[in-house]
Amino acid sequence: MKEFDVVVIGGGPAGYVAAIRSAQLGMSTALVDEYIGKKGKHVLGGTCLNAGCIPSKALLDSSEHYHRVLHKFDSHGIKAKEVSLDVPTMIARKDKIVSTLTQGVAGLFKKNKITWLKGHGRLELGMKVSVKPTSGEGEKEVVQAKHIIIATGSVPRTIPSLTIDQDHIVDSTGALDFTEVPKRLGVIGAGVIGLELGSVWSRLGADVVVLEAMDDFLTMTDEQIAKEALKEFKRQGLDIHLGARVKSAAVGKDGVDLEYEDADGVHDLKVDKVVVAVGRKPHTDGLNATEVDLFIDESGYIHVDEFCCTNIPDIYAIGDVVQGPMLAHKGSEEGVMVAERIAGKKTRVNHETIPWVIYTWPEIAWVGKTEKALKKEAREFRSGTFPLRASGRALAMEETVGMVKVIAAADTDEILGVHIFGASASELIAEAVVAMEYNASAEDLACIVHAHPTMSEAVHEAALDVHKRALHI
Ligand code: FAD
Numbered sequence: 001m002k003e004f005d006v007v008v009i010g011g012g013p014a015g016y017v018a019a020i021r022s023a024q025l026g027m028s029t030a031l032v033d034e035y036i037g038k039k040g041k042h043v044l045g046g047t048c049l050n051a052g053c054i055p056s057k058a059l060l061d062s063s064e065h066y067h068r069v070l071h072k073f074d075s076h077g078i079k080a081k082e083v084s085l086d087v088p089t090m091i092a093r094k095d096k097i098v099s100t101l102t103q104g105v106a107g108l109f110k111k112n113k114i115t116w117l118k119g120h121g122r123l124e125l126g127m128k129v130s131v132k133p134t135s136g137e138g139e140k141e142v143v144q145a146k147h148i149i150i151a152t153g154s155v156p157r158t159i160p161s162l163t164i165d166q167d168h169i170v171d172s173t174g175a176l177d178f179t180e181v182p183k184r185l186g187v188i189g190a191g192v193i194g195l196e197l198g199s200v201w202s203r204l205g206a207d208v209v210v211l212e213a214m215d216d217f218l219t220m221t222d223e224q225i226a227k228e229a230l231k232e233f234k235r236q237g238l239d240i241h242l243g244a245r246v247k248s249a250a251v252g253k254d255g256v257d258l259e260y261e262d263a264d265g266v267h268d269l270k271v272d273k274v275v276v277a278v279g280r281k282p283h284t285d286g287l288n289a290t291e292v293d294l295f296i297d298e299s300g301y302i303h304v305d306e307f308c309c310t311n312i313p314d315i316y317a318i319g320d321v322v323q324g325p326m327l328a329h330k331g332s333e334e335g336v337m338v339a340e341r342i343a344g345k346k347t348r349v350n351h352e353t354i355p356w357v358i359y360t361w362p363e364i365a366w367v368g369k370t371e372k373a374l375k376k377e378a379r380e381f382r383s384g385t386f387p388l389r390a391s392g393r394a395l396a397m398e399e400t401v402g403m404v405k406v407i408a409a410a411d412t413d414e415i416l417g418v419h420i421f422g423a424s425a426s427e428l429i430a431e432a433v434v435a436m437e438y439n440a441s442a443e444d445l446a447c448i449v450h451a452h453p454t455m456s457e458a459v460h461e462a463a464l465d466v467h468k469r470a471l472h473i
């Protein structure tokens with residue numbers, strides 16, 4: 001039986017990064033993964049690279065280019081005639097990016113001498129992992145591990161009234177592969193995926209109706225930003241209905257008949273396709289958790305402590321399969337931490353400074369606490385804001401929608417949260433993460449020189465506004 005210092009189960013951004021770091025630290029490492037890519041072959045990268053972060057961003061960029069040519073170039077004095085759309089080329093470009101990256105990870109595995117075991121991984125008693133070929137054919141292999149890292153990720157949640165057929169009713173994976181633009185698209189859930197993929201198909205010409213069960217919009221974001229974002233997304237054409245619950249769906253020859261209920265009563269909605277984006281759940285199917293006594297909590301997550309240790313010595317769990325935001329970078333950092341702790345280092349992950357980004361246009365990004373959360377904690381704070389309409393660079397780019405908000409402790413001035421709605425928010429938030437990681441105060445941020453003209457000046461001005469000394473508003 002082959003023996004490894006570390007065996008990782010799951011090859012997404014949590015697992016593959018844990019494997020690379022383990023190997024870098026001199027440990028013999030194997031990774032088991034069962035993901036089959038679009039070409040029918042085993043691929044690394046998990047959800048993120050194959051059906052999540054990367055393909056969705058590829059389509060968000062393509063669709064944004066198309067939208068700009070049609071609607072934004074005119075005011076720059078650029079006339080584009082006979083613009084047409086080729087969805088298969090757009091999808092093929094996305095697939096090429098995915099395969100470049102998944103092959104890149106396979107290359108990193110070779111470079112770091114990581115053994116890639118293709119198939120379904122199952123925990124066995126005595127720190128063993130069995131690997132069953134995904135096709136069901138071939139021999140089952142069993143390997144011995146000194147340490148096991150579980151990184152089995154998450155899968156989409158479903159709702160009983162909507163059966164996913166990946167044709168008329170699809171999940172996020174199906175919504176990345178439409179071969180033509182649906183005329184009418186229903187999106188269930190106005191969360192991150194609903195807004196990102198709803199935006200893609202709306203920019204490409206679909207009439208998109210979003211049905212969200214909650215009465216409030218984007219409850220995890222700053223309330224002021226959520227309000228502004230809702231107004232902007234509606235202006236862009238996303239027909240977002242809050243407090244709307246789907247009661248039934250009937251698939252017919254010419255689309256899907258949805259019945260939903262909101263405060264005004266029951267409504268019918270006819271669409272060509274439906275995307276179900278109502279959240280994701282941790283994936284532990286077939287892991288054999290019960291037999292090996294691995295503790296899974298009532299929400300389905302593998303229970304871990306702050307260092308990702310499970311209840312079984314030398315077995316760790318990281319990424320979407322454990323509590324915390326379901327974000328690729330959160331899983332990757334947990335992977336690095338666990339590998340380093342196995343190697344005897346004292347690494348930890350600061351879960352307070354994990355940034356979030358929603359890649360709509362404009363983007364929404366934040367780190368740290370919202371005003372609502374701080375009020376709940378009865379913590380006193382001061383906020384500073386800066387609207388992008390007052391930014392020279394935003395005006396030059398014609399991207400004046402949005403704002404930056406900096407929240408600081410009333411007593412110490414330490415930055416507690418930064419919230420951005422605007423162009424380049426995904427990049428701007430990094431400055432806030434660095435500042436918070438170093439316990440910077442709003443004044444520290446206000447004292448840093450920011451290049452002119454840049455969008456980052458809006459972060460500077462919002463920090464100045466915490467002490468009511470913004471210069472350009
Ligand atoms: P996964 O990426 O889910 O990987 C788990 C892997 O384990 C898979 O390959 C799976 O096949 C394999 N596996 C599971 N069980 C077994 C087993 N028993 N044996 C062998 N293999 C197994 N996050 C961001 O940070 N930014 C984004 O922009 C972003 N966009 C997203 C867009 C979409 C449409 C979706 C769906 C998600 C997006 N996410 C994004 C979330 C991100 O994809 C996840 O947080 C991330 O992939 C989690 O990484 P992971 O390694 O924990 O799990």
Ligand code: NAD
Binds near residue numbers: 244245277280357
């Ligand atoms: P989500 O939790 O962001 O949003 C799901 C939405 O569906 C919520 O607003 C919820 O109230 C609503 N909902 C639930 N049940 C419903 C029902 N029956 N009818 C109508 N609405 C209903 O989940 P998601 O958008 O599916 O994304 C899953 C996770 O994937 C995200 O939470 C995030 O962690 C990750 N993700 C991240 C990014 C990113 O970082 N940019 C992008 C995509 C996905």
